[in-house]
Amino acid sequence: MARILILLAVVLGVFWWLRARAEARLAEHRARQAREASEHAAAGMPDAAAERMVQCAQCGVHLPQGDAIAWRGLHYCRRSHLPDESRTESSDGSESGSGSSGPRP
Known part of the structure; x- marks a missing residue:
């Protein structure tokens, strides 16, 4: 024991x-x-691990700058939050809508 x-x-x-x-x-x-x-x-x-945080111009959510989509000086969290003109320009290279002035190329 x-x-x-x-x-x-x-x-x-x-x-x-x-x-x-x-x-x-x-x-x-x-x-x-x-x-x-x-x-x-x-x-x-x-x-080294810190990254600048930015705010989505559409919904206001904060996200790392590396994950954000930058468009005309503003940041967005996803493509669906981009203004309509940016989505149409990036998808087919032309503007769509009835308010555009001038001939299309």
């Missing part, structure tokens, strides 16, 4: 030691990340 208790104590001790070691590594990793972030901020460099 004493052997089982000693074996159990040894196993629990190993688990405790491994857990403490993992927590120390995690704390060290977080401290390193915080130190690097403060160095980047001090140097005036933006975070």
Whole structure:
């Protein structure tokens, strides 16, 4: 019976030691990340993972600039939110509608 208790104590001790070691590594990793972030901020460099957010001109939703569709200085979240003139120009290269002036090419 004493052997089982000693074996159990040894196993629990190993688990405790491994857990403490993992927590120390995690704390060290977080401290390193915080130190690097403060160095980047001090140097005036933006975070590599950060991307500028823009607002859809139609519905107002915010999305990363890389995912947005830019059209005439405005940003849109999807093609269906583009003004009608942009969708017709991009699809067949001509304007449609009754209000256009001048001959069509």
